[in-house]
Amino acid sequence: xxxxxxxxxxxxxxxxxxxxxxxxxxxxxxxxxxxxxxxxxxxxxxxxxxxxxxxxxxxxxxxxxxxxxxxxxxxxxxxxxxxxxxxxxxxxxxxxxxxxxxxxxxxxxxx
Amino acid sequence: xxxxxxxxxxxxxxxxxxxxxxxxxxxxxxxxxxxxxxxxxxxxxxxxxxxxxxxxxxxxxxxxxxxxxxxxxxxxxxxxxxxxxxxxxxxxxxxxxxxxxxxxxxxxxxxxxxxxxxxxxxxxxxxxxxxxxxxxxxxxxxxxxxxxxxxxxxxxxxxxxxxxxxxxxxxxxxxxxxxxxxxxxxxxxxxxxxxxxxxxxxxxxxxxxxxxxxxxxxxxxxxxxxxxxxxxxxxxxxxxxxxxxxxxxxxxxxxxxxxxxxxxxxxxxxxxxxxxxxxxxxxxxxxxxxxxxxxxxxxxxxxxxxxxxxxxxxxxxxxxxxxxxxxxxxxxxxxxxxxxxxxxxxxxxxxxxx
Ligand code: SF4
Ligand code: SF4
Numbered sequence: 001x002x003x004x005x006x007x008x009x010x011x012x013x014x015x016x017x018x019x020x021x022x023x024x025x026x027x028x029x030x031x032x033x034x035x036x037x038x039x040x041x042x043x044x045x046x047x048x049x050x051x052x053x054x055x056x057x058x059x060x061x062x063x064x065x066x067x068x069x070x071x072x073x074x075x076x077x078x079x080x081x082x083x084x085x086x087x088x089x090x091x092x093x094x095x096x097x098x099x100x101x102x103x104x105x106x107x108x109x110x111x
Numbered sequence: 112x113x114x115x116x117x118x119x120x121x122x123x124x125x126x127x128x129x130x131x132x133x134x135x136x137x138x139x140x141x142x143x144x145x146x147x148x149x150x151x152x153x154x155x156x157x158x159x160x161x162x163x164x165x166x167x168x169x170x171x172x173x174x175x176x177x178x179x180x181x182x183x184x185x186x187x188x189x190x191x192x193x194x195x196x197x198x199x200x201x202x203x204x205x206x207x208x209x210x211x212x213x214x215x216x217x218x219x220x221x222x223x224x225x226x227x228x229x230x231x232x233x234x235x236x237x238x239x240x241x242x243x244x245x246x247x248x249x250x251x252x253x254x255x256x257x258x259x260x261x262x263x264x265x266x267x268x269x270x271x272x273x274x275x276x277x278x279x280x281x282x283x284x285x286x287x288x289x290x291x292x293x294x295x296x297x298x299x300x301x302x303x304x305x306x307x308x309x310x311x312x313x314x315x316x317x318x319x320x321x322x323x324x325x326x327x328x329x330x331x332x333x334x335x336x337x338x339x340x341x342x343x344x345x346x347x348x349x350x351x352x353x354x355x356x357x358x359x360x361x362x363x364x365x366x367x368x369x370x371x372x373x374x375x376x377x378x379x380x381x382x383x384x385x386x387x388x389x390x391x392x393x394x395x396x397x398x399x400x401x402x403x404x405x406x407x408x409x410x411x412x413x414x415x416x417x418x419x420x421x422x423x424x425x426x427x428x429x430x431x432x433x434x435x436x437x438x439x440x441x442x443x444x445x446x447x448x449x450x451x452x453x454x455x456x457x458x459x460x461x462x463x464x465x
């Protein structure tokens with residue numbers, strides 16, 4: 001098999017980032033863990049947000065991780081797909097809203 | 112897409128129907144190469160090897176492997192084609208043990224225990240002994256499978272049986288995928304009928320608990336959160352009540368192992384189990400206070416070891432030679448499937464243990 005930039009097995013090694021900078025690595029994981037604890041949002045809601053962001057960020061590790069996390073929390077495939085559409089809508093909306101900038105510029109330059 | 116499920120691995124003549132083939136898989140590969148530690152090595156890290164049986168509290172009797180369903184994940188490899196059924200004679204021997212043992216809980220399982228022709232007789236006799244908690248693991252659909260089972264809710268009530276039933280999800284799609292077409296609708300109807308006679312109602316002494324186990328190669332989520340979601344959905348959609356939800360991890364044996372291998376999830380799943388290993392769950396794993404009895408009267412540390420044909424490490428090996436003193440303190444027989452009991456908050460037939 002040809003080498004690729006992403007190896008699914010690397011996700012298991014995520015924790016190893018602390019080896020080269022323990023203090024910052026630990027601080028990150030502590031923060032990360034805290035963020036996903038049940039709070040004003042349920043752990044299930046957070047998992048769906050994470051899944052949507054994983055897609056907009058197009059991070060294959062995060063997509064694997066939060067698909068599995070969602071399944072563990074009883075999230076259905078319909079809910080997962082809807083969450084991704086929310087991410088996609090914001091992504092496309094964010095692209096299209098810049099169309100106004102383009103229009104402003106055209107109007108300014110080309111009267 | 113859902114599918115009609117029909118045959119056990121045994122009937123299909125699958126390699127994995129053989130317990131020694133399963134044990135081989137669990138000992139080889141990533142565990143043999145040292146990529147992952149064996150369960151023995153893992154529990155040795157915290158000086159918990161050998162795992163020892165404490166005082167007997169729960170007698171779990173498997174009255175036969177026949178079942179009206181053929182669920183994907185079934186660790187029993189149960190199905191309509193399984194012919195292993197406990198005889199009345201063995202049941203009599205079990206009753207003697209129930210009368211004389213210190214166990215406070217009797218737990219009948221299968222297959223579908225109700226399919227054993229002597230099931231009702233056994234329940235009636237066992238109920239007379241006056242054991243504190245008398246559990247029957249009912250798959251729900253059996254109640255709707257045939258007219259002769261329609262009165263089961265009343266029968267359970269009459270004998271004050273504690274009903275524990277599997278429910279993989281609160282939606283039809285996920286339930287039928289795992290357990291077969293039509294299972295969800297039948298299970299809902301059965302739960303409503305159990306509710307109608309008083310089972311699972313708030314404050315009711317007729318206990319109705321649900322068992323949740325994941326529909327695929329992932330671990331169960333937090334038991335309390337899942338219970339909340341199940342309660343909300345079953346109440347809103349169907350007006351159903353139940354008491355507790357037990358979240359159970361799928362152990363990598365029998366049909367679940369077959370699925371893991373066929374779907375190329377085996378290694379990843381074993382990694383998940385080992386990474387989620389929780390040493391404090393080891394103290395309370397089910398085998399430390401439970402004894403499992405097979406349809407033919409042999410004794411095992413748990414229902415999983417029964418399916419792997421790993422008998423108890425004791426001179427008292429059969430119900431006819433049952434000796435509680437000899438069994439107490441025995442070394443539990445372990446292999447890598449045990450990681451399923453120690454992942455996260457732990458897992459047992461009563462849900463989390465840590
Ligand atoms: S999981 Fe339970 S209901 Fe399903 S086939 Fe196995 S014994 Fe039957
Ligand atoms: S699989 Fe059985 S023997 Fe192993 S830890 Fe779990 S209950 Fe004990």
